[in-house]
Amino acid sequence: MLQVNQIRENREFIERGLAKRNKDYSQNLSDILALDDSRKKTHKELDDLLAEGNLIAKEIGQLLKNGQMAEAEQRKQRTVELKESSKALEISLQKIEEDLKAQLYLVPNVPHESVVFGKGADENVECFSWGKRPVFDFEAKAHWDIASQFDLIDFELGNKITGAGFPVYRNLGARLQRALINFFLDEAQKAGYEEYMLPHMVNEESGYGTGQLPDKEGQMYHVQVDNLYLIPTAEVPLTNIFRDVILKEEQLPLKLTGYTPCFRREAGSYGKDVRGLNRLHQFDKVEIVQIANPTDSYRILEEMLEHVKGLLQKLGLEFRILRLCGGDMGFASACTYDFEVYSAAQQRWLEVSSTSNFETFQSNRLKCRFKGKDGKPQLVHTLNGSALALPRIVAALLENHQDASGVVIPEVLRPWCGFDRIG
């Protein structure tokens, strides 16, 4: 959520930034400022009435103490009027504040200066690539075929137990999952991230805090009896740790990591995208989050990119990094890099990580601040990234590291797996 004062002070800058999202928000911004003006005006009127009421109340107290009953009664008459009009003002103020909030919820984050204009995914900019594409002297299989050949993943069983998009991992497939989770967590720990084990359900406040609510409600599983949501990513519980928290400057940056399953309803997806592990309703992911001083956040974003790079390099997977253009960036992000690994068998790129700086967009909602030297609370910057999401990594590992008779496990994973090949 943008800050109204920012909009007021840097309107032109913000409008120019938002234009990169290929949508016009100038009307929203005008509405916001107009609503804020009437908010201020109404607030002032209300405050004046309340101030008068407070004053009279004190006088009445004094008069009663002195036994001046008649005078006290007289004063009370005015307070009746005051109460009526302040009640009315309160109601309209509340309405204005609701409208203002609703408007603010509609406006996405302002892309960073470095983000390019673009209409959609086609205009993302490749900024880094690494690795060699494997060459096979046999017909490369897709991961769903390998998975079924070696009994690693049972999609049918998942369909039976739950439904499409909830695969069952078994045997070496299950152990590979566990190995990857541990590998990613240990790497994060080595890089200075504190590990958390988190609830897999969150309440409404948390959903609002990180921006899944109100607008992306349909993408989360909702447990209605208790009004809880299954987390779509560990980012939600991890970042909400700092909701309504004022940190000390010297605590920053805070680095956190956590493994959780992620639940996504993903309504409206279809076709080749959903084959095998490409898109699931439940998947596993290790997330990294940093809570940063605004002056450091872009350096930290680079640091996080390096971390993710390192993971993919250790796994020996060909990948590229894309700088997302304005039109493809998530609602809350100011700057996002996507990591994609190349799937040799499917002959396409698969997104395995998205690493973003949200600047103050989340912290403004979360009310997560830090106190600097001047003693004034200031909003932090929040950043997060997948490090990494498992299913497509598994897909790429199986496909890219396959040989004529099975799959070779990358050296680095073997201590965690306990086996060096499948098949």
Add this chain to the structure above:
RNA sequence: GGAGAGAUGGCAGAGUGGUCGAUUGCGGCAGUCUUGAAAACUGUUGAGUGUAAUAGCUCCGGGGGUUCGAAUCCCUCUCUCUCCGCCA
């Protein structure tokens, strides 16, 4: 699920209708003293809104009510603790 108790500033903990945004202690910060440190002493120390700066206004778990006036009384919700029941 049943019965009872409670929720106050970073923490502890007063406050049961009228200068209470809140006594006090600890912690934090600044200063005095000291070669330096500790101790002691002095001062200072919540957030939001608003303003050029003041002022004003709001906030004592959330919401609602009573009253001229609520941290304090009433209703309701949430959470915590104790006891009972159930349970991995």
